[in-house]
Amino acid sequence: MTDDTLRTDGRGAAIDAEGVELTYADGTEAVKGIDLTIPEGEFFGFLGANGAGKTTTIKTFSTLLSPTAGSITVNGFDVRDEPRRIRETIGYMAQETSVDEELTARENIRFAARAYGVPKSERVERIDELLDLVDLADVGDKQASEFSGGMKKRLDAATALVHNPPLVFLDEPTTGLDPKARNRLWEYFERINERGTTLFLTTQYLEEADQLCDRIAVIMDGEIVATGSPAELKRRVGGEILDVDVPAGEDARERAAEIARGGDVFDADADVTVTDDGISVTAERAREHGTDLLVALRDAGITVTGFNIRAPTLDDVFLAITGEELDSEDRSADAADVTESEVSAE
């Protein structure tokens, strides 16, 4: 690969997409008109619930699917005219790892290096560098079948980078990992982004997007419904959030929400929702009027078991924008699947 391949035609955009639609053969309209420009070097997060259209979008941008409508330029190349050039200049870490368990970590990366045409003279150095980058240097000569899920994910990420692509797609790279394994991958992604690599990350973990991404888009039913930096999106929710824990039963939470909405405690523009634990009030001066609400609830005979005042998180942003919470139960069940402590390769 020549340096020329890595140029982006001086356009300054890693991805430029306009009016992108993707309808599957069975008529499912998975992507319904996406406009997106991602500057070089950005750490971009694409958030959405299961089935929102994240993977379909990534596959369209990475030339695995051809758009039904719209135009897409990736690294300066058109997806329809120059798909091969795009594939040479991107890395793609799919949801399922592509690690060959029969091979060692080093052999896996060497295989990818050969497939991507990395010159032979550069391979040994490149493989060592990547093993180091993802903290697998010590176990480079162990067979991947002995690795934990977290180690396999890191190895997979290393193979996606072997040809030094300026743009890397990461499709839910940390799903199913425990927090420790997830944190190690985050460090690695931050490192490659600091080196100048553009990252396009899809995730269901809002905390992940908050911590890593410069900018985020939220996709819902195939359409982008919000875009901005994590801080901008949180500001859009506005104010402070008062969470009040109310035990379930006898419509207590609904009654509590009615009292909070009643207008006596908060201004009419306060947003009140019933949550999994009680109620949540978003208001400019939630802190100031918090005690008034607690008194009003007590007077109405509603038991309160806890309360907390905080700044909005991306979870609040997601809820405000989509009207849905990302299912935390599913996510913690996933997290139990793979732990870093399973490591048996030491």
Ligand SMILES: Nc1ncnc2c1ncn2[C@@H]1O[C@H](COP(=O)(O)OP(=O)(O)OP(=O)(O)O)[C@@H](O)[C@H]1O
């Ligand atoms: N090959 C296919 N044929 C028909 N419909 C499909 C196909 N692949 C995905 N879909 C549908 O397209 C929509 C978007 O799916 P997609 O996988 O892009 O979503 P996603 O946001 O990546 O979700 P997940 O997090 O579950 O991967 C869903 O309704 C899905 O069922």
